Amino acid sequence: MAVAIAERQSLVAEAGTGVGKTFAYLVPLLLSGRRALVSTATKSLQDQLFLRDLPRLRDALKVPVRIALLKGRGSYLCLHRLAEARDSAQLPDRFAVRALARIEVWAQGTSSGDLAEIDGLDERSPVIPFVTSTRDNCLGQDCPRFRDCHVIKARREAMAADLVVVNHHLFFADLALRDSGVAELLPTVDAAVFDEAHQLVETGLQFLGSFLSSNQLIDFARDVVAAGLSHARGLADWTQVAGTLERAARELRLATAGPLREVKGVLKLRWDERAGRPEFHEALAALVTAADAARDAVLAVEDSAPDFTRLADRARRLSQLAQAFAQPAAVDRVRWIDLGPRDARLVESPLHIRDLFTEQRAAAPRAWIFTSATLGSDDKLSWFTDSAALEDATTLRVDSPFDYPAHARTWVPPRFPKPNEPGHPAAVGALAARLAGRLQGRTFVLTTTLRVLPLIAQALTDAAQAAGDHLVVLVQGTHPKRTLLQRFLDTPRSVLVGSASFWEGIDVPGDALQCVIIDKLPFPPPHDPLVQARSKELESR
Template sequence: MQQRLAQAMAEAIEDRAALVAEAGTGVGKTFGYLVPLLLSQRRALVSTATKSLQDQLFLRDLPRLRDALRVPVRIALLKGRASYLCLHRLEQARSSATLPDRFAVRALARIETWAAGTASGDLAEIDGLDDRSPVIPLVTSTRDNCLGTDCPSYQRCHVVKARREAMAADLVVVNHHLFFADVSLRDSGVAELLPTVDAVVFDEAHQLVETGLQFLGTTLATGQALDLARDIVAAGLAHARGLAPWQELAGALDRGTRDLRLACAGPLREVRGVIKLRWDERARQPAFVDAVRSLGVAADAAAAALAEVEAVAPDFTRLLQRAQAMKDLADRFVAETAPDRVRWIDLGSRDARLIESPLHIRELFNEQRNAAPRAWIFTSATLGTDDELAWFCEAAALEDARKLRVGSPFDYAAHARTWVPPRFPKPNEPGHPAAVGALAARLAGRLGGRSFVLTTTLRVLPLIAEALEAASAAAGDGLQVLVQGSHPKRTLLQRFLDTPRSVLVGSQSFWEGIDVPGDALQCVIIDKLPFPPPNDPLVQARTRELERQGRSPFDDYFLSEAAISLKQGAGRLIRSESDRGLLVITDPRLRQMGYGRKLRQALPPMGTLDTEDDALAWLDVLAASHTA
């Protein structure tokens, strides 16, 4: 199977062709594309879904293969700005940053100590640094606040060094976010690199469409305005004290930001996670329109003051550009939405983001593929449910590409079982989350933990976790329930591995990219079929587009999206040839509805169970093998 994949990759590289290749879990797709790339000795770009996979390729897989194949290939790693320490902003943080708590103070001290010895400036080198730390934005640059060649630390800049090394390399490892950020903003170095390569490989390609939409869209974020206000005060007081009312200008931006956040929240008082609001829920309200306009007025006033002192210091040129851009964004979001785009509001507990996005990325990929003849290779374990891989190919304008599907070598029929409880509350019934939690407690109690509960929404996550804890306590099973959001994702996974009798309850970020091989994870419970939320603004826009085309939104969109997500969630269970486990889907629609057959076909070919007694008996077998 791996040889079939590698052969197809080699042919696509040689022919400079487009290839879409789905390779099931265990095929070894990473080596399947890296070996042909290295042997071809063509200049190549490899893009991955996550920075952790980037690090794995660059630090482990590529050096190992390069040495084994004895090919003289120079490799480089390139991440986005937010991954690298900015020496200039570190200096500013030392002298002027206001840190929220003692944990931030400690984090900044750790970064300062590490900064003295690092060669790459990659923050991933610092063990235990929380990705959510408020210190990171203070010591990294953005496209908005980077001073470029005017920066006093430009000659030692880690971002510039990483881009220079990438331009000199034969094979460069990037990530999807970086690729699209560069295509849309020309800000990551990929724009210079892409025309020079003969092959581009996208690993975990199933994430490309959503990632692309993020970066092809336009965003006005309250966080941007707060950052601008803070940077205006810092630069104004440092370089032009008394030449403009810097505190007043920043205060107007702060007030505009607060008013916009309140107008977005409307009647909502407490927000957990991020809520996606339909644009017309807020855009027709005078308070919302006034708040957007007020923020634009504040940005315009700041721009006028900055223009007066622009010649004083390089910082003011970038600040002027940022203020003008914010005024333009405010004007844009007050105007009507273009017919081929969709808007919505992402509302968080502390911020709000106004977003405008295209409906698809087809045009972008057509443009990139037509720019020059090169190989374009897209691979993942999940790209469709048919041989044409239509789910992915249609979204990315790759209908004309070569297609290959290589199944998993794992013996699912012997090693795994699927159970759909026949009599269970429906997902729209009030008792469903509690029933899921109680069932999870019974199953995980029998197995001794070693279970994931994957939820389709953040809303039900605490409800299921509470019911699970209560049922476990009542049964005296002593299960340790770990809940997404209580700790960083990496910490939570490590606790799951280190803590006996543990159950992890997680939502979307745990459905994919999680690799727990062996008997540490032997039961995965999915709360309901993962259909796209019908009230999501982007989902609604795509539904309307399909209806205009005379197509069925349910058959051509909702069902396909659910099948792909279900396949991803089920993929957490069996990660190696010796793994064994139980997949439970607590949604009776999978048994009762006609479309359930299509969704079941998307799952790996596991054996099926009929009753809870059957499921418990299978868990007894797994538990016995664990203790043997």
């Protein structure tokens, strides 16, 4: 690590869980005195680095390094949208109203505006879109609260820091959209480190492609009504404009669903399953008409408020996306449809991120370090290096010092329902209750989808009660992640049931965690459109 930083090399390093990868790159970074960017997989891992690991090492090494945390704009309170939400937001229920009131109280005293500071605020709360901004609805320098903007403040602190902690989503979103400050920050650093680098390829593909969803239309319709009623009441029939957009969203959802009526979870459909149908193209045409009508309506009152200029840009972008999806895809890109219970998402993606990393590495000499516990099955770590155009990088593999055969067991239960069978969630819950009862709690149950999470949690609770085991079942979504983890550590006989955000970056030291149950391994199915497109590309080489 130290050599790569000093000589501005590219290094791909694989080391097993618990080896000490984090300190292995943080120590030489802090001692080098060089400006650095550290990117990790999730916001939770960001917080762990920024709040625990970096301060501890900085104090131990006694180095005067200024550190900063930079998240995406969706993590920060928007004071302008908070004021609008107070006046015109159509909140779904009384719980959302209470959450908004809590945010208003907290907003009076926060200096960072980071919503993660609020204990008890679920990261999936329906209030969050009302009080945060997106690239589409941010007013920039035209915003009346621009001088107090928490996003701008976080970017300024990042530009002034010696070491900045970001996440992969933010890194790629900024390179693709120039929206968060990383694009300005990256040219100024001497070293860029990517922890949990095995997630880079999939994360990058999400942001280098394009998508159009029915929820995008509904969000846009909601913002049109809010701005119209706040700044141009009576100058247009804003309810009718929004209603046309919402109908277009429903038609798009119905056209993509086709014969499917009750969709559970998210289905990934091949593009050719729907794209050839007349109703699909009719839905896209209706979307273009609705977006163009909304653009004309907001442009007619553009001088009333800066909000309308942004809304016109969003309408134009939605229309362009719908027209693009009505045309055939380029040969080096793949399309598919993500269909959920309430949303339909049209996705177009490149097949790899090789071009992006080639461009970034050629831009300026700096150290590029990629590390993870799983980067390949050979000494060249080809699985990762091939996909990220890093064949010329130095590679390093460090085995784990832990004696897994002596201290761990992996068990696949026989005669168990298959994951796609109706009885699978109940069987997982019953098994978890039996094992956790023997271990007096100290168990994680991890699911691959949010859909089955409450089913497994309820089955676990019922089975434990039937057996007379007084287990405390903690379920993701009932409290913030930090709160759940702390309760798991502090509460005897506890079991935590969680999904994606609990799969990695979780540190439970000692004997507090003795068993991890995974409902199914999260590999994409062979019929996944992106997997199929990559396979065809490999076969054609």
